[in-house]
Amino acid sequence: MAKDKKQPRPKAETPKGFRDYFGSDVTERKRMLDRIAEVYHRHGFDPLETSAVETVEALGKFLPDVDRPNAGVFAWQEEAVPGGGTAGDWLALRYDLTAPLARVAAQYRNDLPSPYRRYAMGPVWRNEKPGPGRFRQFYQCDADTVGSGSVAADAEICAMLADALEAVGIARGDYLVRINNRKVLNGVLEAALVDFDQLNAEPGTMLDAMKQGLQVNNQGKALAISDAVLRTIDKFDKVGRDGVLALLTTGRRDESGAQIDGVGLSEAQAAPVLAFLTSKGADNAATLDNLRAAVGASQMGAEGVDELAQMAGLLSAMGVAEDRAVIDPSVVRGLGYYTGPVFEAELTFEILDEKGRRRQFGSVAGGGRYDGLVERFTGQKVPATGVSIGVDRLLAALRAKGLAGDEAAGPVVVTVMDRDRMADYQAMAADLRAAGIRAEVYLGNPKNFGNQLKYADRRGAPVAIIQGEDEAARGVVQVKDLILGARIAAQASLDEWKSQPAQTEVARADLVAEVRRILG
Amino acid sequence: MAKDKKQPRPKAETPKGFRDYFGSDVTERKRMLDRIAEVYHRHGFDPLETSAVETVEALGKFLPDVDRPNAGVFAWQEEAVPGGGTAGDWLALRYDLTAPLARVAAQYRNDLPSPYRRYAMGPVWRNEKPGPGRFRQFYQCDADTVGSGSVAADAEICAMLADALEAVGIARGDYLVRINNRKVLNGVLEAALVDFDQLNAEPGTMLDAMKQGLQVNNQGKALAISDAVLRTIDKFDKVGRDGVLALLTTGRRDESGAQIDGVGLSEAQAAPVLAFLTSKGADNAATLDNLRAAVGASQMGAEGVDELAQMAGLLSAMGVAEDRAVIDPSVVRGLGYYTGPVFEAELTFEILDEKGRRRQFGSVAGGGRYDGLVERFTGQKVPATGVSIGVDRLLAALRAKGLAGDEAAGPVVVTVMDRDRMADYQAMAADLRAAGIRAEVYLGNPKNFGNQLKYADRRGAPVAIIQGEDEAARGVVQVKDLILGARIAAQASLDEWKSQPAQTEVARADLVAEVRRILG
Structure with a gap:
């Protein structure tokens, strides 16, 4: 003891960038994820829960930086544990749910059904600078179909996403799944740049790179221009049509007055890109017509438009109308990463932002088609498509709409007037629980009764039960309606308050019935 | 690309000692934990989900070994992340759910209700040698009450544990919560050793140590003897009454023939300890009488017996009879760690072990009262009591009893006979899902139809839907009952098999009704 006291006490602190979840923080998120899981399950998706820990080798993304394998991840080197890991191996916490899916799809490829539909929900970890609303551990919620190249898989995920949003309580009309396609953009670039002096379609050029879906590891000029165009359209959400036009051509001045270089295209070359971004029509049919015009003679572009048309048909067949999922070429986020269909779910209702201004809630989920999921492991290209819901954002949206509310309020609190009759109080709580009512003693x-009522208040208790010696002798209990009581305390006159309408005396045998009446 | 190929491919492997959970592995555990959570919630316990990562300083247990702070845990040193952790700080994955509770109880002590009832469910990590059924990441499920010294808190947890076991499907009579008390043992030791020549009750002696609940950091002879007695009674489960007697006195030979030293007590001194261990009577009243005799004049012993008597009364008041929770002084596991009541839940039904022998399933949960939960952080002693359910063991028990079965079977699989009519097939799946039936396309x-049926088999599909060109023209579908089909394939004659009783043709409009009929 004496020895311990000399040592400084450890700090009771959550590590920086981490947080703890209490009570309704846990149950509200759980309820939301349970509802999403039910939708995913009904669509034939199976849950997968991988270990939180992966080998750095399997995670992969960080391998190029051999000197610092843990950039961005929490990683450590295995010690020699007899029969355990090999000393010197690097392990790390997963940074997303896609890298573990890739590992699983490769590791169990002979055992898993193919195509493999799976969903995963759980924490991921990032060794990054924390900030407001930005934590080093957070939840992800993913659904992916591995091993199907069919756009039916993409359409299904869009329909499922719409169903999931409705299942958690977002009303039809308050969300929209917007769909775009990377191949259409590639086609548009092909159409735009086909006359570009310095380019031709030989291997290693930009046109070739575009035809390959820009997957070529080529550091040349072609990819640089293509990348520049991609980076530019990524800003469409922020700078709009005219801003993108300026960035594609001669550049523009940003808000701070700094000059941003342009990509160097002519206005004529930039035109198809702008036509693509703004080709959203009154309905899918009109949008598809606009896109067909925008891609011109490009074969890849035509393929992309066809895929979008197929998805529109499949969604319609599944009963998902255009007010729920719609083709919208202005969806550009992630277009550089995905290789085919790209989708994003947006909440269209308005909320007040931190400055009190009304604004659309915005994106809560995104996804698309990507290749090479397991290629790193097996050498085989396996097509995959998937979606990730932003768990914290969606939960914030539900809270903003008053939809996350934990119906399960605080427990009925049985107070203790007489320490020796604890068994009587526990019996009351047991009776309430047997009737399905949350209750605790x-x-x-118990010496200070005021503390007991303060405790009931802190617990959010709707009702307090009181039985002193006198009540026990008469076989009755006092049932205190704390919600009504709080209202009266705030509003009532002294006379009203004195009449104590919020407190009722009932026979002990009627305890459960009276509490049930108050809880409604 | 060419560059990538030169590098060896990463291994697609779960790190050693870790595992992945698929499909029903996930849903069966989740259903079990959901049911337990519901019981805990009804008892007024709130969920708490702490971060997976803690500072090594807060975890504490491993601090003494300053050269190797990560012994037993996965730990790493923070790099300098701007705004993040301080470079050099050690972080670690939590190894249980109690250490984080201690940190939270100290950190939020001004905000949490007191007493604070919380439950926690989630993975913990141990950097240990993995073995059969022993993993480096596994689930724990804890409920604790912090800040109450009342045995009503202990009784409540025992009652709640019994309710939880019934909620997951264990029948009354198939489990027993057994309760013991550390103070009774301390009293018994006092009674046994009061005449021991070398002992007196001065500070620093064994008697003093016992009176302090053996919390004294004293390396002397007193603690050594006391520890030896504790270690000996810990073997009561294995070696029985006579084995413990031998170990307390002159020693015994173990199975391998090796001589194990005894503690050196006389038979008279050992007698009260044996009386304690074997004092279980026909009912609680008889057991309590036996215990009162065993502790003799010891005040601490009397206190312990009183606590047990109070718990028996509280449990009875809560409607928990002795066939569900009973006083049983032969519960010795953890008696060295806890400071008051100790409890253990045992499943009493028999299963076949790996060698085909019948044996009781055994313990699935344990807990008790402990002091000093937050003392390391604040210097204040805070009483606490809690229970931990062995998630994997309880799930194994449910499986052994056929109670874990995932009612949610595989999905109805809509096969694809005509690639161009994907929209029709998706519409069928959508119709089934709208009726609440799990379905997928x-x-x-689709070229090889045999592969589609193999896929349906691997998915555990109860029904397959088939619609070729001919059926589409006639507005019908084939509905294949795969479960009946499998039974017929195993048993039927060729004629029976040819008549295909497992395949029915119905109008497309009757698809949902027919599938519903088959699924029952």
Whole structure:
């Protein structure tokens, strides 16, 4: 003891960038994820829960930086544990749910059904600078179909996403799944740049790179221009049509007055890109017509438009109308990463932002088609498509709409007037619980009754039960309606308050019935 | 690309000692934990989900070994992340759910209700040698009450544990919560050793140590003897009454023939300890009488017996009879760690072990009262009591009893006979899902129909839907009962098999009704 006291006490602190979830933080998120899981399950998706820990080798993304394998991840080197890991191996916490899916799809490729539909929900970890609303551990919620190249898989995920949003309580009309396609953009670039002096379609050029879906590891000029165009359209959400036009051509001045270089295209070359971004029509049919015009003679572009047309048909067949999922070529986020269909779910209702201004809630989920999921492991290209819901954002949206509310309020608190009759109080709580009512006995020091009522308040208790010696002798209990009581305390006159309408005396045998009446 | 190929491919492997959970592995555990959570919630316990990562300083247990702070845990040193952790700080994955509770109880002590009832469910990590059934990441499920010294808190947890076991499907009579008390043992030791020549009750002696609940950091002879007695009674489960007697006195030979030293007590001194261990009577009243005799004049012993008597009364008041929770002084596991009541839940039904022998399933949960939960952080002693359910063991028990079964079977699989009519097939699946039936369209290459049926088999599909050109023209579908089909394939004669009783043709409009009929 004496020895311990000399040592400084450890700090009771959550590590920086981490947080703890209490009570309704846990149950509200759980309820939301349970509802999403039910939708995913009904669509034939199976849950997968991988270990939180992966080998750095399997995670892959960080391998190029051999000197610092843990950039961005929490990683450590295995010690020699007899029969455990090999000393020197690097392990790390997963940074997303896609890298573990890739590992699983490769590791169990002979055992898993193919195509493999799976969903995963759980924490991921990032060794990054924390900030407001930005934590080093957070939840992800993914659904992916591995091993199907059919756009039916993409359409299904869009329909499922719409169903999931409705299942958690977002009303039809308050969300929209917007769909785009990377191949259409590639086609548009092909159409735009086909006359570009310095380019031709030989291997290693930009046109060739575009035809390959820009997957070529080529550091040349072709990819640089293509990348520049991609980076530019990524800003479409922010700078709009005219801003993108300026960036594609001669550049523009940003808000701070700094000059941003342009890509160097002519206005004529930039035109198809702008036509693509703004080709959203009154309905899918009109949008598809506009896109067909925008891609011109490009074969890849035509393929992309066909895929979008197929998805529109499949969604319609599944009963998902255009007010729920619609083709929208202005969806550009992630267009550089995905290789085919790209989708994003947006909440269209308005909320007040931190400055009190009304604004659309915005994106809560995104996804698309990507290749090479397991290629790193097996050498085989396996097509895959998937979606990730932003768990914290969607939960924030539900809270903003008053939809996350934990119906399960605080427990009925049975107070302790007489320490020796604890068994009587526990019996009351047991009776309430047997009737399905959440209930607990006060277990602190019962001497100060005011503390017991303060405790009931802190617990959010709707009702407090009181039975002193006198009541026990008469076989009755006092049932205190704390919600009504709080209202009266705030509003009532002294006379009203004195009449104590919020407190009722009932026979002990009627305890459960009276509490049930109050809880409604 | 060419560059990538030169590098060896990463291994697609779960790190050693870790595992992945698929499909029903996930849903069966989730259903079990959901049911337990519901019981805990009804008892007024709130969920708490702490971060997976803690500072090594807060975890504490491993601090003494300053050269190797990560012994037993996965730990790493923070790099300098701007705004993040301080470079050099050690972080670690939590190894249980109690250490984080201690940190939270100290950190939020001004905000949490007191007493604070919380439950926690989630993975913990141990950097240990993995073995059969022993993993480096596994689930824990804890419920604790912090800040109440009342045995009502202990009784409540025992009652709640019994309710939880019934909620997951264990029948009354198939489990027993057994309760013991550390203070009774301390009293018994006092009674046994009061005449021991070398002992007196001065500070620093064994008697003093016992009176302090053996919390004294004293390396002297007193603690050594006391520890030896504790270690000996810990073997009561294995070696029985006579084995413990031998170990307390002159020693015994173990199975391998090796001589194990005894503690050196006389038979008279050992007698009260044996009386304690074997004092279980026909009912609680008889057991309590036996215990009162065993502790003799010891005040601490009397206190312990009183606590047990109070718990028996509280449990009875809560409607928990002795066939569900009973006083049983032969519960010795953890008696060295806890400071008051100790409890253990045992499943009493028999299963076949790996060698085909019948044996009781055994313990699935344990807990008790402990002091000093937050003392390391704040210097204040805070009483606490809690229970931990062995998630994997309880799930194994449910499986052994056929109670874990995932009612949610595989999905109805809509096969694809005509790639161009994907929209029709998706519409069928959508119709089934709208009726609450799990359904999916085959999304692989549809060319080989045999592969589609193999896929349905691997998915555990109860029904397959088939619609070729001919059926489409006639507005019908084939509905294949795969479960009946499998039974017929195993048992039927060729004629029976040819008549295909497992395949029915119905109008497309009757698809949902027919599938519903088959699923029952």
